[in-house]
Amino acid sequence: MRRAVEPRKRISVGPTCRVSFLPAYKDRAHAASPVPPNTKEKRRENPRLLLLRLLAQQHLSLHRTPMAAPAEIGGFAAARMAAPALRPAPPAAAPPQPRRAVAARSLRTSTSERVAADLALGTNGSLSAQSIAENTADNTSQVVSANSRRKSKIVCTIGPSTNTREMIWKLAEAGMNVARMNMSHGDHQSHQKVIDLVKEYNAKNTDGNVIAIMLDTKGPEVRSGDVPEPIMLEEGQEFNFTIRRGVSTKDTVSVNYDDFINDVEVGDILLVDGGMMSLAVKSKTADTVKCEVVDGGELKSRRHLNVRGKSATLPSITEKDWEDIKFGVENGVDFYAVSFVKDAKVIHELKDYLKSANADIHVIPKIESADSIPNLQSIIAASDGAMVARGDLGAELPIEEVPLLQEEIVRTCRSMQKPVIVATNMLESMIDHPTPTRAEVSDIAIAVREGSDAIMLSGETAHGKFPLKAVKVMHTVAQRTESSLYNPTTSPSLVARPQALLNEDFSQSQLSKMFGSHATMMANTLCTPIIVFTRTGSMAVLLSHYRPSSTIFAFTNEERVKQRLALYQGVVPIYMKFSDDAEETFSRAISSLLSAQFVKEGDYVTLVQSGVKSIWREESTHHIQVRKVQC
Ligand SMILES: Nc1ncnc2c1ncn2[C@@H]1O[C@H](COP(=O)(O)OP(=O)(O)OP(=O)(O)O)[C@@H](O)[C@H]1O
Numbered sequence: 001m002r003r004a005v006e007p008r009k010r011i012s013v014g015p016t017c018r019v020s021f022l023p024a025y026k027d028r029a030h031a032a033s034p035v036p037p038n039t040k041e042k043r044r045e046n047p048r049l050l051l052l053r054l055l056a057q058q059h060l061s062l063h064r065t066p067m068a069a070p071a072e073i074g075g076f077a078a079a080r081m082a083a084p085a086l087r088p089a090p091p092a093a094a095p096p097q098p099r100r101a102v103a104a105r106s107l108r109t110s111t112s113e114r115v116a117a118d119l120a121l122g123t124n125g126s127l128s129a130q131s132i133a134e135n136t137a138d139n140t141s142q143v144v145s146a147n148s149r150r151k152s153k154i155v156c157t158i159g160p161s162t163n164t165r166e167m168i169w170k171l172a173e174a175g176m177n178v179a180r181m182n183m184s185h186g187d188h189q190s191h192q193k194v195i196d197l198v199k200e201y202n203a204k205n206t207d208g209n210v211i212a213i214m215l216d217t218k219g220p221e222v223r224s225g226d227v228p229e230p231i232m233l234e235e236g237q238e239f240n241f242t243i244r245r246g247v248s249t250k251d252t253v254s255v256n257y258d259d260f261i262n263d264v265e266v267g268d269i270l271l272v273d274g275g276m277m278s279l280a281v282k283s284k285t286a287d288t289v290k291c292e293v294v295d296g297g298e299l300k301s302r303r304h305l306n307v308r309g310k311s312a313t314l315p316s317i318t319e320k321d322w323e324d325i326k327f328g329v330e331n332g333v334d335f336y337a338v339s340f341v342k343d344a345k346v347i348h349e350l351k352d353y354l355k356s357a358n359a360d361i362h363v364i365p366k367i368e369s370a371d372s373i374p375n376l377q378s379i380i381a382a383s384d385g386a387m388v389a390r391g392d393l394g395a396e397l398p399i400e401e402v403p404l405l406q407e408e409i410v411r412t413c414r415s416m417q418k419p420v421i422v423a424t425n426m427l428e429s430m431i432d433h434p435t436p437t438r439a440e441v442s443d444i445a446i447a448v449r450e451g452s453d454a455i456m457l458s459g460e461t462a463h464g465k466f467p468l469k470a471v472k473v474m475h476t477v478a479q480r481t482e483s484s485l486y487n488p489t490t491s492p493s494l495v496a497r498p499q500a501l502l503n504e505d506f507s508q509s510q511l512s513k514m515f516g517s518h519a520t521m522m523a524n525t526l527c528t529p530i531i532v533f534t535r536t537g538s539m540a541v542l543l544s545h546y547r548p549s550s551t552i553f554a555f556t557n558e559e560r561v562k563q564r565l566a567l568y569q570g571v572v573p574i575y576m577k578f579s580d581d582a583e584e585t586f587s588r589a590i591s592s593l594l595s596a597q598f599v600k601e602g603d604y605v606t607l608v609q610s611g612v613k614s615i616w617r618e619e620s621t622h623h624i625q626v627r628k629v630q631c
């Protein structure tokens with residue numbers, strides 16, 4: 001059954017119709033604005049008005065033919081030149097138009113010779129410029145509902161507290177977006193169980209709650225051996241680490257790495273569990289490192305050891321990691337989080353392997369090694385995102401560097417349009433307590449404000465006492481922080497971006513960027529969610545990069561793409577088969593959003609349709625429409 005979008009008929013209109021739309025919108029926009037509309041000067045400053053006029057005069061959508069036609073560039077050049085003329089025209093040039101003519105609901109530009117804006121007219125003639133302006137200005141409820149969806153994604157580490165069917169379901173319902181399996185713990189059998197449970201959940205929940213699977217490699221980490229029970233380390237006592245296997249006494253324990261003896265020097269500081277305990281190296285024998293405890297505590301089984309300021313000389317991907325990577329390929333996981341990456345070479349090596357194995361798995365390097373910092377740009381450029389792995393980062397480098405590095409890594413990923421995860425200790429106290437510290441709450445808020453795509457829970461969900469409460473706290477804090485960030489009327493940077501883009505070359509990717517930016521502005525201005533149709537995921541990723549104020553509902557006909565998009569900020573990925581008939585596809589998409597109660601009758605939605613494999617037509621197309629949802 002085809003339903004859900006308002007039937008419409010397109011009419012080509014000239015500039016007068018565009019002008020007729022603007023005064024009605026303008027008056028309404030001013031009515032909602034704190035600035036009284038009583039002078040032309042003040043009208044000129046109204047960002048909403050300026051934006052709407054820009055959109056209309058730039059003939060918003062770009063229609064690309066496969067060959068880059070000079071006319072396309074001309075279209076944009078014309079738009080640029082038109083910009084100064086956007087100032088309010090003298091009254092004589094902007095006569096009031098009949099309200100019936102309205103309807104800037106569908107703004108479309110062809111950049112062939114015909115450069116025209118198609119303005120859609122509702123068949124009942126009811127959607128006037130005034131009505132859309134009213135709807136926009138009085139659209140508070142839609143803004144609230146569209147924004148009430150959390151945009152930052154939550155990664156949960158699955159461990160003994162959460163590796164059951166019941167807990168995976170509850171975590172998903174509480175807000176988990178990505179399930180992380182740490183290959184430093186457990187075995188393939190236990191991880192297989194988790195993968196199967198997550199896949200079962202995904203198969204049963206097809207309405208937008210998608211859980212991606214991330215396999216986190218152990219990497220070249222140095223760990224102490226198993227101990228039958230925790231060993232208490234007291235400040236000032238002597239304690240030894242030996243490369244002999246299976247040793248566990250009250251003053252000596254094994255390490256799993258033979259070159260530990262060579263990597264460590266007298267005077268080094270050894271950190272246990274990222275600094276929870278520390279020891280100073282006093283002397284060495286052929287197989288044992290003798291230390292004095294600086295900060296004591298309980299040494300449990302398989303604790304992580306770092307040497308302050310040094311990376312281990314092990315290869316970034318160890319033999320165990322290759323086994324785990326193959327396990328990931330067999331199970332079709334969505335992401336690898338790769339531990340202790342030092343340079344881009346290892347990313348290329350892994351990607352080459354994945355290509356040869358025909359495995360479409362994205363690679364997220366964990367930035368945690370001291371050696372990785374000088375190579376940050378090239379590592380991220382070679383990858384599909386990054387994780388700020390603050391635990392080891394703060395052990396290999398001075399702890400006070402962590403916030404600055406976090407900011408830099410987030411910024412670098414954002415500039416390359418790659419997703420970034422901030423990880424470790426986010427709600428550490430909730431491993432044992434049902435409420436977080438205020439500092440932890442602020443930490444989440446900072447990660448969200450910095451623009452991270454995802455925030456991660458480790459021990460909180462893996463072995464903590466309150467895994468569900470931790471997810472709920474993370475959800476609530478992220479959502480509250482976002483509500484202070486995504487206010488279209490106070491986001492001037494969104495208005496500034498296109499000008500920067502105009503200075504770039506008009507390659508296909510630049511046009512896509514410009515289009516994504518415009519679509520974001522349009523959705524922000526009209527306070528609508530965005531619906532994007534994407535076969536490869538790239539336009540959804542681009543829209544996520546521009547951080548629109550409302551949700552991005554990304555419809556894709558590729559399961560892999562749907563899974564992967566679960567990590568991206570603001571994106572709700574939904575699988576759907578595309579019809580050959582674009583209208584049919586739109587209608588089905590709106591119907592599924594209606595039945596999942598993501599939208600309701602009367603809401604406006606911004607439909608974004610673009611890319612080289614567009615559903616709209618054969619050739620590459622960029623197209624934006626705003627439509628009203630009707631049952
Ligand atoms: N699959 C698992 N099986 C058993 N215990 C686990 C599992 N995953 C995690 N844990 C427990 O939860 C703790 C926190 O998990 P996390 O993933 O942060 O590991 P980690 O060892 O602290 O550090 P890293 O993230 O650097 O590998 C672990 O130290 C371990 O005790």
Ligand SMILES: CC(=O)C(=O)O
Pocket residue numbers: 366368388389390391392393423424
């Ligand atoms: C996540 C992780 O491995 C770390 O923070 O060290």
